[in-house]
Amino acid sequence: MTEETLKEGVVYTEGIRYKKDKCPVNVLIRSVSIGKEGEVVGGYGIYTDITKIKKYEKKLEYLSIYDALTGVFNFNYFENKIREYKEKKDLQFGLIMCDLNGLKLINDTLGHTSGDEFLKIFADILKKSVRGNDIIARIGGDEFVVILPQVNNREEIKKIMERIKENIEKYNQAIQNKILRLSVALGCSIGDNKEIDKILKEADDAMYRNKLLTKESSKRQLLSVLMAMLSERxxxxxxxxxxxxxxxxxxxxxxxxxxxxxxxxxxxxxxxxxxxxxxxxxxxxxxxxxxxxxxxxxxxxxxxxxxxxxxxxxxxxxxxxxxxxxxxxxxxxxxxxxxxxxxxxxxxxxxxxxxxxxxxxxxxxxxxxxxxxxxxxxxxxxxxxxxxxxxxxxxxxxxxxx
CATH class of the missing domain: 1.10.3210.10 (Hypothetical protein af1432)
Incomplete structure (x- = not known):
């Protein structure tokens, strides 16, 4: 019985206990003092298994910053990171905006399960292509962004973009299901934290221009693949x-x-x-x-x-x-x-x-x-x-x- 329990009468705390098989169990401990004629003569504790609750809390904590499908950071984390960058002094960073082509067509034809697989594949390619300290976030249905801290110039960003394109091409050459070929529009920008909104807009505009150039060719390619697959099936x-x-x-x-x-x-x-x-x-x-x-x-x-x-x-x-x-x-x-x-x-x-x-x-x-x-x-x-x-x-x- 703790001194706090003796003073307060009832105290709640959390802890970990172990089963006979040494498996840990999260428990809520309710410590209660027993009094007699105004004096504390003893006490007891009630243990409640809260393992499921703790797991659920961890899941909620994970989902608050990560995208459940791809495992990269989510829009909420991205917004908080940008807000954090605005408050720092003399911070230069780069951005790469990414927009997947053809996701809607895949969802419409093969279903959302295939569309989800499409997104996960692209997220994995981004992870392979960027540096260890770069931050990847999914900020929309088919939109991703890469935050690049500690970049000195646009050429460094372009090298990372080239790696993304090369890894996409390797993937496209290796897959058998050609409808899952990846095509992505990219746009980049660089600047300091005093002009964050300008950096975001510049990267987004560059990505959108690139998307206009690649969108129709990507659709034509997907359509040809669809017809070829239909002919086989x-x-x-x-x-x-x-x-x-x-x-x-x-x-x-x-x-x-x-x-x-x-x-x-x-x-x-x-x-x-x-x-x-x-x-x-x-x-x-x-x-x-x-x-x-x-x-x-x-x-x-x-x-x-x-x-x-x-x-x-x-x-x-x-x-x-x-x-x-x-x-x-x-x-x-x-x-x-x-x-x-x-x-x-x-x-x-x-x-x-x-x-x-x-x-x-x-x-x-x-x-x-x-x-x-x-x-x-x-x-x-x-x-x-x-x-x-x-x-x-x-x-x-x-x-x-x-």
Whole structure:
């Protein structure tokens, strides 16, 4: 019993005790004195296991300064460090602003798990590239900053930036999943703590200029990789795409479709199933019939393809067509349930031609039909699944080929 307990009656304190297996336990100790006729005659202690609470406190303390995903410092720590720098005298330092290209596209196609992996990979590359006393912080979804204390000139900063670029290039050459290729916009600045706001703005402006120069090329590269991956994973081979595009052009010519819609139709024929890149292989390649739950996931490829196309300069004009290419004439299609001529004509042509080519092609889920069987199927679905007028146009083209 401590002297303090004797005076106060009850005292709380924390400590560490050990189990029989020598495992430490955090405990809250409540020391209570026992009195009799105004005198303290003894006392006792109550021990409460608070190990879980202490672990939680440590976790909260960690999360207050570190980014939970990447392990680098977070925005809160960065702000406090800048505030600390402002209060010091004659301190010169540098900044490197970093903005990852393509994170949104990866999140939209492969999901946020892949996007998180993308961020962790880049954080690891930054750790390898900077000096031991440099400070890395994640200050936004895809934005990082490196604080460089004790730099003498801009050339020193540029050397660090070159190391970042070299390590990114090494990573890109080594990976097999090319969609996870890294592309980053960098900007730097240097100055003393009397002009911190100016340093921040200069580095941010330089990074943004660099991002404008690299953004579109990065998107084009990612889009090419996506289409190549889709070709490997799905039945969308170059032969299928070419056949569909050729037949779409024939229909467009027969109905005298205007050139703008014709060009969109041909592009749509090439990339309409882009969203399937986000569909799991066990569903995409399943040889048997899909379950109701699997079918709902498969149908989501139109909605997954829409933001990918919208985020691409080359495909933004047909993003709406990608979303609607599985609508049906009777309104029972997906995802919007559009009916008849409310469905864009490019989508009506594509769905007709794509279905015809699918009937005659070997797929994981069906055996190919003969041309005669496929023609009969088109006739049966005219006015139900397909535009009846366009179906008639396609049938005439097919009869001419015979």
């Amino acid at each position: 799905d039945f969308v081979t170059s032969g299928h795409t070419q056949r569909v595009a050729d037949l779409c052009k024939k229909i467009a010519q027969k109905i005298e479709l205007d050139e703008d819609k014709k060009s969109k139709l041909v592009l749509l024929a090439e990339v309409h199933d882009l969203g399937k890149i986000a569909i799991p292989d066990h569903i995409l390649k399943k040889p048997g019939k899909l379950t109701a739950e699997e079918w709902e996931i498969m149908k989501s490829h139109t909605e997954k393809g829409y933001p990918i196309a919208l985020n691409s300069h080359e495909l933004s004009d047909i993003a709406d067509l990608i979303l609607k290419h599985h609508e049906r004439w009777d309104g029972k299609g997906y995802p919007l349930g559009l009916k008849e001529e409310k469905i864009p004509i490019e989508c009506r042509i594509l769905s007709l031609v794509d279905a015809y080519d699918a009937m005659m092609s070997k797929r994981p889920y069906n055996q190919p039909k003969s041309k005669e069987e496929s023609i009969e199927e088109l006739k049966r679905c005219a006015g139900i699944q397909f535009d009846p007028y366009l179906t008639e146009v396609l049938l005439n083209i097919l009869y001419e080929e015979v």
